[in-house]
Amino acid sequence: MLRRLLTIAALAAALAAPLPADAGTLDPHYHEPAVGECRNLTSDQLGKQSDTTAPIDCGSRHTTKIVAVPQIPDGETWATMKANNWAKLGKLYETQCRPAWETLLGVNDRAQAMTAYGLAWFMPTVAERNAGARWFRCDVYVPAGSSALTPLKYDAAPLVPDPLTNFVRKCMKGKDFAYTSCNARHAWRAKGSFNLRKQKTYPTDKQIRRQALAKCPALVTTGTFAWAPPTKSRWKYGYRAMACFNKTKH
Numbered sequence: 380m381l382r383r384l385l386t387i388a389a390l391a392a393a394l395a396a397p398l399p400a401d402a403g404t405l406d407p408h409y410h411e412p413a414v415g416e417c418r419n420l421t422s423d424q425l426g427k428q429s430d431t432t433a434p435i436d437c438g439s440r441h442t443t444k445i446v447a448v449p450q451i452p453d454g455e456t457w458a459t460m461k462a463n464n465w466a467k468l469g470k471l472y473e474t475q476c477r478p479a480w481e482t483l484l485g486v487n488d489r490a491q492a493m494t495a496y497g498l499a500w501f502m503p504t505v506a507e508r509n510a511g512a513r514w515f516r517c518d519v520y521v522p523a524g525s526s527a528l529t530p531l532k533y534d535a536a537p538l539v540p541d542p543l544t545n546f547v548r549k550c551m552k553g554k555d556f557a558y559t560s561c562n563a564r565h566a567w568r569a570k571g572s573f574n575l576r577k578q579k580t581y582p583t584d585k586q587i588r589r590q591a592l593a594k595c596p597a598l599v600t601t602g603t604f605a606w607a608p609p610t611k612s613r614w615k616y617g618y619r620a621m622a623c624f625n626k627t628k629h
Contacts, residue, residue, distance in 0.1 A: 405511025407450060410503065412516050414448055414479075417441035417534075420518075422526050429504045430516075442528040443499065443518040446483050449475035450513045457508050468515070472500055473616045476517035483519060485537020492572040492607070492620035494539050495521050495529070495549040495560045521547060525557035549622060551605065558607075567605050567624035571598025574619040581611050587621070595623035602626075 416434035419441045424430060435441055449471060451460055460467045480498045484491060497520050503512035519538070521529040532546040533539075539547060545561040552559055553566030561568055573594045575582060582590075591606040603626040609618045 407511055407513040409510040409512040410507050411512065411514045412445055412448055414445050416445045417531075418443050418518070419530075420520075420528065422522070422528050425499050425518075425520060425528065428502055429507075430501045431504060437534055440530050442530055443520045444531060444534065445516060446498070446519050447476040447479035447517045448514050449517075451515060457502070457513075468502075469612055471515055472498075472517065473612060475515075476500065477613075477616070480517065480519055483536045484539050486539045488618055488620040489572040489574065490539060490543075491618075492609075492622040493543060493549055493569045494547050495558055496538065496547060497522055497558070521560050522558050523563040524552050524559045525555055527563075529560040529562060549607075550627075551607070551624060556605070556607075566627060568627045569607075569622045570600065570604075570625045571595070572620050572622045573598065575608065575621055577619065581614050582608070591621065591623065598623045599625050 412434070415437070417437040417439075418430070418432050418434055419439075420430065420432065420443050424432065425443065437444065451457070451471065452467075455467065460471075476498060480496075481491065484494065484496060486494070499518045499520055501516040501518070502508075503514060519531070521531060523529045529546070532544075548561040549569040550559050550561040550563070550565035551557065551567040552564075556567070559565050573590075575587070575590055587606070587608045595604050595606055605624040605626070606621055607624070608621045
């Protein structure tokens with residue numbers, strides 16, 4: 380499963396360079412990318428905290444597309460944004476980028492749980508931040524396991540077609556349960572979804588398992604099945620959908 384796991388040490392090192400002394404020369408939009416730009420990134424590039432590749436024609440093969448470019452809030456700096464394990468950046472990601480991603484997908488939460496679409500983020504490079512850049516970029520993508528990306532087939536909203544196609548349906552690999560487009564080799568295929576019960580705190584593994592065992596059998600068509608709960612970060616902002624997966628031989 381593609382993750383954006385960045386250590387505090389690595390992020391602190393990236394922020395170590397001092398800011399220019401003359402604040403009047405700083406440009407918050409320095410090198411700011413534009414919503415709608417496409418790029419043909421690899422999974423390794425997607426996992427970096429910054430990206431300096433040039434945009435390409437969206438009519439050519441591409442694996443990512445920018446969905447939002449918010450600015451960090453007034454009164455904040457990149458140094459303050461890293462506090463509490465980047466909680467403020469996580470809030471920006473979920474409140475500014477996620478809604479744009481959801482609008483582009485064009486489907487409800489339960490249908491989102493059935494798709495392989497992911498949302499990646501990038502911050503400006505050290506040099507760009509030193510020049511005053513305060514933007515934060517978010518890209519839509521489709522994984523093909525933990526080490527590859529699937530070329531985007533759909534560009535205009537809604538990105539999720541009806542009926543759902545293999546190009547965007549969520550599947551999982553057999554060994555590591557990494558998400559992938561069902562167009563790639565997989566061992567599990569999303570067959571249905573449901574909303575977990577509302578509660579204040581994120582459910583325990585036991586609570587998730589109990590609900591999966593109660594709901595998934597009616598949604599899948601294989602005796603052996605799997606499930607994928609929402610992440611804790613999405614749960615915090617109200618997302619409750621969980622997908623149930625058929626066991627496949629593909």
